[in-house]
Amino acid sequence: MKKLIFIFCAFGLTFNSCSSDDSTDDTGDPDTVLLKSTTETYEDGVFVTNYTYADNKLVGISYSGGDSEVFNYTNNLLTSIKEYIDGELDTEIELEYDSNNRLVTETYMYDFGPDEVNTYTYNADGTVTMLEAGVNTYIYTYDALGNRIAEEDVNGNQDYVYTYDTKNNPFKNIHQSEVFELMGHSTYKNNVLTYVNTDGVSSDISDAYTSSYSYNNADYPTSSTITYVPGTDFEETIFVELSYY
Template sequence: MKKFLTVLSAITLVFTSCSSDDSPSEETSSGSLLTKIVETYDDGTVETIEFEYNGNKIVRQTSDLDVRDETIFTYTGDLITKEEYFFDDGEGYTMEEVISYEYDSNNRLIKSSRASTGLAEEDIFTYNSNSTISFTTTSTTTSPSTIVATGIIYLNGDQPYKKTITEYPGTIWESSRVEENEFDDKVNPLINVVGLSKTLIACPKYIYGYDGVSNNNLNFKRDNVLEESSTYTYNNNNMPLTENYIDTSNSDYNSVSQYFYN
């Protein structure tokens, strides 16, 4: 689950090889809200990601791998309307980024806006009658604004699973790709987080593929070439207990993840 939580949190989940004393018990792993992920990359790097809630609303996500790595969530009613991401590696690189969300009267995402230093993009979504969503991504960094991507998102029920995208259409840099995900039939760790699934289609130029709405990502292909795969063990609620993640394009991200619930 490389993009596990949000557009802003491009996290590669990994698992810590623990003794039996550190293994997730049913008490820590059979609740309904994901509270912590303990991860180890293949090089032995250990990272802990923690999630904070107000009821079933996600408030904050943090990682201990750098000096500061956190995402703060803002709700309007039951809809997530803003994510603020802050990063500081302690070695001179810092980053702040904001993604804003707008919805229609049916609580469907119709606009996502991403802004950081020197960059501003907006995505407009149009819902079609054939279970697809058309999108246009516009760069608003400079005036006049410029269309930098167009495409189609394919749905299976409420689950986005496929995207066709053309970047920089009509220019010498034009390129197209097809992205597709396959899911299991088990329960996604974040299924009970209010409003989160409605943001999954946001920033389609920026993020590759889709996380699960109800289920868990098994494979991600780009132009029919497998790039990511995951296998899981599950707890008594059929939610992931561990995940073995393989990135075929960059083995540095290969990992195993351990999930903890309330």
């Protein structure tokens, strides 16, 4: 399965979904809402993630335990990301774009090993091909809104399909959401309902999940229940609460 190098905490990467509406406080203008924090509750503890912005540009993430990420922009484009563990720089990611400001190369420079380069190709049929570290190839398919609806693992058996609700994704309004999405984050327009492996691989190596949500009056999720590999011995349930600026 493709490697997800850094994660917007649990919710930001994969935990998007839907359920019944909830008449909680409105978040204001739906087109300016930005995610402030997520609080995830596991069987063995609680994990909090905080997000900071400059206008609608994501500039920092801080995690429970002291880890963090810093996002740097050049000429309005995200060009580098620095990941810190216990205050020490662990990984730096450099991004390059084509003449249409589309992400074409991401280079991961590790403190503990050789660099890794991922490249993106934009195909005439609207799909995107990602070559990971010169080895694994993935093809992403999108709907008209820009939601990823399928990913094909050309070299293996980790093919996935997605279904979505019609509500607002917590990261809907961040700058360059399409770039974060390509790098493995669920910065779609809507929220993922199900994420299912279509190749029938054993559940111990599958990260398929289903989700349910409550929403505020602006149609943004305020809480979520995510169940990984439901109905199996590997089933895990996580509860997430979200707050907004």
